[in-house]
Amino acid sequence: MKYLYISFLAIALFSCQNQENSSTTQKPHAENTEHHDQVFISKQQFQGEKMALDTLSQQTFKETVVVNGMIDVPPHNKSKITTFMGGYITQTPLLIGDEVKKGQLLVSLKNTEFVTLQQTFLEVAEQLQYLENEYTRQKTLYEEQITSQKSYLKAESTYKSNLAHYNGLKKKLEMLNINPKSVLNGNIVDNINIYSPIAGSVSSIHVSNGAFVAASDVIMEIIDSEHIHLELSVFEKDIMNIKKGQKITFKIPEASNETFLAEVHLVGSTIDETTRRIKVHGHIADESKPFIVGMFSEAEIYTNELVSIGLPNEAIIPVGDHHYILVLNKETETGYQFSKTEVTIGKQTESHTEILNAKPLLGKQIITAGTSMLLNDSEGGHSH
Structure with a gap:
């Protein structure tokens, strides 16, 4: 079958010199006119490639703002452990990743x-x-x-x-x-204990036994990841379109190809003077996923919905900077004759593409599936 489509492209290139072919051949042929190519596809080829015909239809296209961000937790869910007076570490029973309860012993100091x-x-x-x-x-x-x-x-x-x-x-x-x-009562001690102010897990440890820590030095950090969120960074030019309650889809590109859902919860009120960006806080729909604080995320915030005329993405055949579709002219006993017609595309979703010059194409039969071979071959050249 692949051989048949390669032949189709070759014939399309030389159709101006050879427009007569046997009606029994299984190779598609093209007939050039001033405005578009005429493409013939046999019924055997049509069925073999599982092609399908359909018409233009109304689709919902969502306008989005593409942003980057990270998985984070609220400030009150983070704690940097320090001491009010310096001392030498005598006990550090924890390791990075250990779970701790509120009030649990973290470290002991002597001085x-x-x-x-x-x-x-x-x-x-x-x-x-x-x-x-x-x-x-x-x-x-x-x-x-x-x-x-x-x-x-x-x-x-x-x-x-x-x-x-x-x-x-x-x-x-x-x-x-x-x-x-x-x-x-006369009980004087030479060491002090530091206890955890929150429940969570140890995210970092900056000391070891015998080390001296001064007042305000960070000994370790604890993060409570029970409630995580998306901390997104939105450019100044886009922030007027962002509102509370808007849907967010995001991915963690370094860890998974899965798409996750979230919702805009808070929109920042100040702009970073250096980056000209504003923070947007998003609530994650399913926090049970194995997210880790600090993970980089790529997100889309859905700001508006547009109902317009479109086609399945598979119906669009890209050729260089142009986009084409195959519009049915007539059906014969042996196959179908199509017009290779250029279209102007607009917004796109995962499944459909908006057609901006749709009016003259309304109601016409168009190949909407099975164009993968045509699409692949079009990268190497196209018909005159």
């Missing part, structure tokens, strides 16, 4: 400064008890006009200043996960 802080807290606590008693005594004496106002005010100032110092040290201990009550 002599932790001991000093607790000692200072104890000393201030002891002084506070004495200063509170002195303040109460001076207040009573002042009210009874036994002592001077100056002595009373000095006692009050000293007590309240020490109370503020005590409360500040107490808060520091709590931030370091050291129990102030335990310290007041």
Whole structure:
């Protein structure tokens, strides 16, 4: 059958010199006119290539904005683990990928400064008890006009200043996960534990046992991927067409050919001055898929729908920068005669192509299937 179609192209090239062929031949032949080619396809060939005839029909073409982005999680689902005071790592029981619960031990630190802080807290606590008693005594004496106002005010100032110092040290201990009550009972520790503020999985670890970490150094990162979303980047010129609720289709090209669904949830209100892009947040329809935070995605946001006249994509035969269809002229006992007609195409979907010059073709029979051989051969040349 492939031989027959190669012959068809060869005959089409020389049809101006040879327009008479035997009616019994199985090779297609072309007859040139001023405006288009006349193409003959036998019934045997028509059936062998599973060709089909149909007419132009109304189709829905969706206007889209093509964007790039990544799989991400909301800011409150990410946590960078740091310490308020530096120390040496004494325990790191976790590995990258480990699941953690909220409040679970992540890492332990040791430092002599932790001991000093607790000692200072104890000393201030002891002084506070004495200063509170002195303040109460001076207040009573002042009210009874036994002592001077100056002595009373000095006692009050000293007590309240020490109370503020005590409360500040107490808060520091709590931030370091050291129990102030335990310290007041004489239990001084030389290490602190850092616990997970969220449930999730360990995405990165930046330390090892024995390493020193300073205050605010990132020890590890935890991500809660229970709720993931699409973080898309849209050019300024397209943003006016993007609205909440619009459908999104996206792919993860490095991992799969599957197409996934999402929906526009939030449209950013500020433009990045460097890239002139705006962030668009999309909710993913099925979050149970094995997405990983940081995956690159290619997406299309559907902004509008247009109803127009079109044909199946297979009906369109590209030749260079031009596009053709085969329109039925007449049917004979042995086959079909078609006009090779140029069309102007518009929007396209996965299955159909919009025909912009459709009016003179309405109601006419057109080959809509089985053109794959014609399409492949047209890449090497076309009829005169």
